[in-house]
Amino acid sequence: MITRQQALEALQGQLIVSAQAYPGEPMRDPRTMAGVAASAVRGGAAAVRVQGLGDVQATRSAVEVPVIGLWKDGAEGVFITPTFQHAYAVALAGAHVVAVDGTRRPRPDGLSLEQTTARLHEETHALVMADCGSLADARHAADAGADLVGTTLAGYTGERAPTDGPDLGLVQEIRRAELGVPLVAEGRIHTPAQAAAARQAGADAVVVGTAITHPSTITSWFAEVLQD
Numbered sequence: 001m002i003t004r005q006q007a008l009e010a011l012q013g014q015l016i017v018s019a020q021a022y023p024g025e026p027m028r029d030p031r032t033m034a035g036v037a038a039s040a041v042r043g044g045a046a047a048v049r050v051q052g053l054g055d056v057q058a059t060r061s062a063v064e065v066p067v068i069g070l071w072k073d074g075a076e077g078v079f080i081t082p083t084f085q086h087a088y089a090v091a092l093a094g095a096h097v098v099a100v101d102g103t104r105r106p107r108p109d110g111l112s113l114e115q116t117t118a119r120l121h122e123e124t125h126a127l128v129m130a131d132c133g134s135l136a137d138a139r140h141a142a143d144a145g146a147d148l149v150g151t152t153l154a155g156y157t158g159e160r161a162p163t164d165g166p167d168l169g170l171v172q173e174i175r176r177a178e179l180g181v182p183l184v185a186e187g188r189i190h191t192p193a194q195a196a197a198a199r200q201a202g203a204d205a206v207v208v209g210t211a212i213t214h215p216s217t218i219t220s221w222f223a224e225v226l227q228d
Ligand SMILES: CC(=O)N[C@H](C=O)[C@@H](O)[C@H](O)[C@H](O)COP(=O)(O)O
Pocket: 018, 020, 070, 152, 153, 156, 186, 187, 188, 189, 207, 208, 209, 210, 211
């Protein structure tokens, strides 16, 4: 049993690895993704982030580090754990931290982020990570009671232009705003140097997904440079 405080302390200064396979992909299978997550832990990940109830359950059994769970429903608008029911199910599946859409956009169930967070805190032991796309989102999420804020949606919501690598400018802005909640840099961190730069910019923890756990994308990076 990992307590809230232990989960937050375990993440401080650390690498979190996101292991996700997308609909229709060959690796989209809970046992496979739990194995990928466990491999990341062997390599030094202090926590893992996985998608879908089956992957959360399988990963909980496969690793002893905190599990950040989410449930993607769709691929546009508010789709990362969009409603309280999605979030509650992710918590019941065993996630220590539930990652939810942390933007200021209306949620499909009509609840505010604050109501969603409060109900999750009341009804489960899970922490809430708000996946944000801007400083205004992060501020709003911290006010709404989120336990962690992430830059996960930077460049995906129209509020900020997508950057080639991580949006370090947003990391710096959120750090400077001193919101009083841990800040997680996430999104397009593709190299160890970028992970270090995200820490340098003020992130308390860094999530790397694609560059560690998405073989078809990594393969394409190599294949592209060999073509002419
Ligand atoms: C925008 C969105 O849907 N992000 C998702 C959130 O869970 C994942 O698809 C990303 O892989 C994850 O955020 C890690 O980012 P990257 O794979 O760039 O290291």
